[in-house]
Structure formats: structure tokens, C-alpha cells
Amino acid sequence: MSLDISIEHVGDTATISVKGDVTIQTSSVLRKELKPLFSSDETCIHVKLDGVEFMDSSGIAVLVEGLQWSKATGGKFTLSGLTPTVKDVFELAKLDTIFDIEG
Amino acid sequence: MQSLAEQACEGICLSAIQLNRIALALDELFANIHKHGYAGKGGDIDCAAKWTGMEGKPCLLEIRLRDFAPTIEDIKACKGVDPETLKEHPVAGGLGMHLIYAITESFEHTPLEDGNQWRLTFNLEKEKDETS
Numbered sequence: 001m002s003l004d005i006s007i008e009h010v011g012d013t014a015t016i017s018v019k020g021d022v023t024i025q026t027s028s029v030l031r032k033e034l035k036p037l038f039s040s041d042e043t044c045i046h047v048k049l050d051g052v053e054f055m056d057s058s059g060i061a062v063l064v065e066g067l068q069w070s071k072a073t074g075g076k077f078t079l080s081g082l083t084p085t086v087k088d089v090f091e092l093a094k095l096d097t098i099f100d101i102e103g
Numbered sequence: 104m105q106s107l108a109e110q111a112c113e114g115i116c117l118s119a120i121q122l123n124r125i126a127l128a129l130d131e132l133f134a135n136i137h138k139h140g141y142a143g144k145g146g147d148i149d150c151a152a153k154w155t156g157m158e159g160k161p162c163l164l165e166i167r168l169r170d171f172a173p174t175i176e177d178i179k180a181c182k183g184v185d186p187e188t189l190k191e192h193p194v195a196g197g198l199g200m201h202l203i204y205a206i207t208e209s210f211e212h213t214p215l216e217d218g219n220q221w222r223l224t225f226n227l228e229k230e231k232d233e234t235s
Contacts, residue, residue, distance in 0.1 A: 023130070024130075024134055053123075054123065054126070054127070056127060056130050056131060056134070056199070056202075057131055057134075057198035057199035057201075057202055058134075060198050060202075061196075061198055064189070064193045064194070064198070065193075067189075067190075067193035068193045071193060084119070084120060085119055085120055085123040088120045088123065088124070089123070089124070089127060089202065089206075092124070092205045092206060093186065093201055093202050093205040093206075094186040094187075094205070095186060095189075097186065097190075098186055098189045098190050098193075
């Protein structure tokens with residue numbers, strides 16, 4: 001099982017697109033890609049999740065690190081493209097009130 | 104874990120969302136047993152699933168897991184993270200337990216002499232209303 005990740009840099013925004021299941025086996029790949037963005041000059045980090053059908057707590061924990069970065073630096077950390085299954089879990093666990101979710 | 108959930112629900116017509124919830128709760132519990140119970144070294148977990156019907160229609164799924172890891176006396180301390188506090192104090196720990204409690208109708212732990220028993224129930228009728 002693999003995760004397909006691409007990053008686009010436009011102005012002060014980094015957009016990271018994720019495809020595949022984000023699980024305990026693959027979340028380290030997402031963390032590895034996100035972490036350098038936390039120490040870059042970019043002030044907005046946008047995570048597109050329209051290619052993610054399954055995400056467990058290890059994947060959500062990586063996204064929480066984005067919240068930590070946002071709180072520490074004042075940067076903007078947003079999510080978009082939540083598929084119905086991922087959106088359902090976010091709503092059920094009230095995580096939709098924690099993250100800035102677009103669309 | 105997705106295939107285990109599919110196996111438990113074989114022949115039952117469930118939505119992708121319902122199947123995802125079951126798979127996720129199992130995934131989180133297995134991960135916790137592996138990480139905390141067996142300290143990442145691996146061990147046996149017995150699993151059994153049972154459907155309870157209402158008016159001939161299966162609506163309550165009960166899944167029992169039994170591990171042979173050191174006994175946990177009280178899991179009340181492992182309630183999981185509170186999303187209300189997450190915004191001000193974003194911490195990555197405790198999310199798995201939070202998801203299990205959020206997804207299941209009930210989640211029970213019984214300490215055994217030589218391990219732990221876990222009982223999860225899913226009310227599929229209720230979830231059907233929520234997901235329709």
C-alpha cells in the first residue's frame with residue numbers, strides 16, 4: 001500500500017495533494033513531506049484529500065501537526081476535498097470543528 | 104482491517120460509510136493492542152463477530168476481540184483526546200481511542216486473567232439514518 005503525494009508551490013502557499021489510504025503504514029510518508037513545509041517561508045499550507053478514501057488516527061495525527069504549526073507561527077493550515085468516508089469520520093469525531101476545511 | 108470488516112459484514116447490505124466506520128474502529132483497536140498491549144512485538148488476537156436482528160433484519164453488529172497481552176485493569180484513563188481542547192492545545196495522542204468511542208454504539212473492556220477482552224457494538228440502523 002502506497003501513498004502518492006505531490007506538492008505545488010505558488011506564492012506563499014504550498015498545496016499538497018494526497019492519494020491513497022493514510023494509515024499507520026503510510027502516514028510517515030505524509031509526515032516526511034509535510035515537515036519541511038513547517039520550516040519553510042510559506043505562510044499557507046493546503047492539504048488536498050480528494051484521493052483519500054481511508055484515514056486512521058495516525059493520519060489525523062499528522063494533520064494535527066499542521067494545526068500545531070499554524071498555532072505556533074500564525075500560518076494558515078487548511079484541508080479540502082474530503083471524500084464522503086473521511087468527511088463522515090471527521091464529523092463523527094467532531095474534528096470538522098477543529099480543522100479549517102474548505103469546500 | 105477493511106477485509107476483516109467486509110468479512111464480518113458479508114451478505115449484509117451496508118454503505119461505504121458504514122463499512123468504513125467498522126473498519127476504522129477495528130483498525131484503531133488492533134493498532135492499540137499491538138502498540139500498547141504487545142509493545143509492538145506482535146501477539147495473538149482472537150476475533151468474533153455476531154449480528155443481532157430486529158424484525159428479521161440484521162441491525163446490531165457485535166465484535167469481540169480477545170488478546171493475550173498484559174491485563175489492563177482500567178481503561179477509563181484512556182478515554183482519548185477531547186476535540187474541544189484540541190483547537191487550543193493540538194496534541195496528536197489519544198485520537199485512536201477518541202475515534203473508537205465516537206464510532207461505536209458501545210465499547211467495553213473486560214480484564215481477564217491472561218489478557219483482555221474487548222466488545223464493540225455498532226448500531227447499523229442508527230448509522231443508516233445518519234448516513235442516508
